[in-house]
Amino acid sequence: MDFILEPLNLVTFFPLVGVLLLLLLKNEQKKIARWVALVTALVTFGISLWVLSMFDASNPGLQFMIEEDWIQVAGWKIKYALGMDGISILLVLLTTFLTPIAILSTWKAIDEKVRDFQLFFLLLEMGMLGVFLAQDLFLFYVFWEFTLVPMYFLIGIWGGEKRMYAAIKFFLYTMAGSILMLLAILWLGIRQGTFFLPELIAKGGIPADVQFWLFLAFAAAFAIKVPMWPLHSWLPDAHVQAPTAGSVILAGVLLKMGTYGFVRFNLPLFPEAAVQLAPTMALLAVIGILYGAAVSYSQTDVKKLVAYSSVSHLGFVILGIFALNEQGIAGGILQMVNHGISTGALFLLIGFIYERRHTRDFDQFGGLWKVVPVYAVITLIVSLSSMGLPGLNGFVGEFAILLGAWGAGTAGGPLGTPLFAAFAAAGVILAAVYILFMFQKMFLGPITVEENKNIKDLNWRELLVIVPLLVFIFWIGLYPKPFFDLIGPSVSHLVEMLPTAVSTVLH
């Protein structure tokens, strides 16, 4: 019993309670199914807040550690290990925070097979939480792969017209990367004698050339998930076809599993390879930033635009991580959260308008400001946050990342040249261009399409969905200190493990 009541077990597996309840229902009992899912998600959020209240921000190590032997035979040491530190806590909170919001957003949008939808959604939440908390490579992999299945169905059953294509592409693409990671995990587990992450990190001693390959194998899985240029082609399809709630979770949390993986595994496990490959990763990140921004600009489908903008934004996160210094990594982690909130909000807003007009084409809109002022104002705020306007959350993360990249770009730093930071900064400007372009097309000017004259503004439920996100957009934008305080100690602990990086920071 004590084992079940461990805080982290409770957070991770509480959604299963909802799943079990849902299994007792029928698909026709739509209302009850929605409420069960919502309440479960809210309670999970509550539990995660309770965990947060007990979290000791000054401690850089893993907290609430659960360590049980799982498989211990014939030289196999696999543990059931969950733990939380400053790197994962915000992502856990983001997950538990976005899930109820996403569920609430489906109240009207999902009307077919409601029970199954909520069931997959809660399973997905469980999988994601497990990914962020697992401290054993094997366990991590199990959760990591597990998330694919519910997402496959969310896209495949409730998605748009080309949903099957998108679902299968999503599944295979991510599977292809992660199975390479599996090989690397097995190599580590067999050669190092354990799958337990802290033990592996403490042991170290992997020769640099081997580190190089292992780094690449892990990076393959994470880069596809992020997705980094040039492995991003599954993302626009998945986003465009996914139902709104699916997009929110996909952009908000699932993609962060990739960037999180880089921080959690690639840096501490393969420090030398990380330093060696940092410029390459940064280069890909910067290409991603510019490419994502450029392609966003040429889209006519709003959802696709936001999808490509994710490629751009996550490029920033990767750049921050591979600056290999405190500002960069902390900024990267905060930016993961920011992107989750802003892009999640954007997808929700697109979903709202789609429910009314059943189109996402720019040409079908124009002049919406006069018809739906509340909706327009909220969209403006979220868009500004997404493009990084000072005072809103996006700015804080991007600024820290650019500072970090600049610092790493000084002579002798891991990136070697400040050009990365410079080009990334240009990406910020491009972001302003495509986002304002989108806003202008949709909301300003005269009303060109007749149907747009009678659109209703946001109702109470929709406001309830979107306002919590706005709160965080302002909070992080104006007073990010509590967030950085949570991240800080763990990140500096991590940076200390990167031998070369430390010396450059001190210079």
Place this chain on the structure above:
Amino acid sequence: MVDYLAILPEIALLVLAAILLLVDIRLKEEGKDTLNWIALFGLVITFVLTILLAQPGEEEVIWGGMLRHDWMAFVFRLVFIAGAAFTVVFSRGWEAIGDRGEFYGLLVLSTLGMTLMGAAGDLVMLLLAIETASIPLYIMAGFSTKDGKSAEAGFKYLLFGAMTSAVMMYGFSLLFGFGGTTDIYALADAIAAGNVPTLPLMTSIILVLVGFGFKISMFPFHFWSPDVYEGAPTPVTGFLSTASKAAGFAVLVRVMLVAFPSVTVEWQTLLAILSAITMTVGNLVALRQTNIKRMLAYSSIGHAGYILMGVAAASSLGVISVVYYIAAYLLTNLAAFGFVAIYYKQTGSDEIEDYAGFSRRSPGLAFAMLFTFLSLGGIPPLGGFFGKLLVFSAAIQADMVWLAVVGVLNAVIALYYYLTVIKFVYLRRQEGDEVPFPVAKSQSLAIIICVLGVTFLGVIMAPMFELAQKVASSFF
């Protein structure tokens, strides 16, 4: 006394076969489905008896070295008997099969042959066991004489099987001649002592591999399996693809590890290459199939490639991975062919397209099917995943990372066609998919057992892992 207790399962199977044939004569036409129950209970009782009374003890060598009474033999016995029991369940009500006493008799006799294959420690015994297992299978594959495809399947299976086993026997004769003994354990000593010149030794290893390769449908001896799998009555196909294949692997593992340890490096490399080709060919061709039985046939060639990886590792972990993989594969593939059988009986179609909307007709069955195919695809936390994991680990441990990489790429290809089936079951619709789908109770129970077993193997690995370790300990 130990001698008799050790072959208790075989005795029980023989008695069961005799009972089935005798009862068949006495039964009237209407009461023939009693045979199904008799066969099922007989096999279940044998299974229990094996666990209770026929566990390996101190004495390993029995019947003058003809048989071995070790964990390998024990575990594989259970695999075969379980496979036969599930096959009996899925044969229930199958046209021209479900009510035929001789069908069940042949099934049980074939199982008897397989249990002996798992235990054989002597070339003569091995030969007899292989043929005892195979000949009934030829007949079973061609059992639906009214169905042209089935007759053709039996015919092709026989010709190919007889040919490869003749080649294998020629290899046996050379081994006997140059090694001077038929005992495979003594053979190892003769080879280690250098009594056998290299050329005849390598030749006979390759000749022997032809026969084994046929049983496990290894490249280039896999051509028969798609046709036979497609043509044979589906319950028989399920049996062929699991128990028969497992028997082939049992023999392969024992002979390779016991008789030829002094030339491990050579056959290891050979098997590694064959493993890579086998799985690649199987998976690539499976991509293009539209008939679900053919697709599963090619997929099972792919799985043979994965299992071969474990054999090629020639290590303790390798044997563990083979045993674990086979256990998981047995349950998943039996369930997979179970669905195909149930679906065919209801709709008369084996085309993947016709599975559209299945999830609406029978949500429970479709859910089980999802589990099964995900396990075949190697998604955690299911048994198939852990099997693959062990196989890859064995390859990595044996310094064959390239093979593991090939395996991994294949796993992705395989996932694609498994997802295609799931796509039809879950995401597509067709007319008339609101009509509920009736399933016999015994069959849904069998499928539930399979699915639970697969999940168990994926979540709580320790028991099966320890068992597999015991198997490995009889070789290392």
Place this chain on the structure above:
Amino acid sequence: MIPLSNYLIVAAGLFSIGLYAVLARKNAIMILMGIELMLNAVNINLVAFWRYLTPENVSGQVFAAMVFVVAAAEVAVGIALIMTVYRRRDTVSADEINLMKW
């Protein structure tokens, strides 16, 4: 005395002829006969090895006897299966028995 190698060469030749028949012949009966030739080659090998190398041990003879048994069983089942196919298709040519692609 005739050396062992002569027997082995005869057996190898017989085996090759049998294998050729199996691979090249179209008629199912002929294929079965080819398989029989291969098995006979096995038997020549077994008996020759036994007589020359291990005459004190009966295992070679037993082995050969078992091969007879196997051969007989395979032919019996084989002919029966060919009969069923023949009844349905009016042919015993392996080429024409192709409801399914190989």
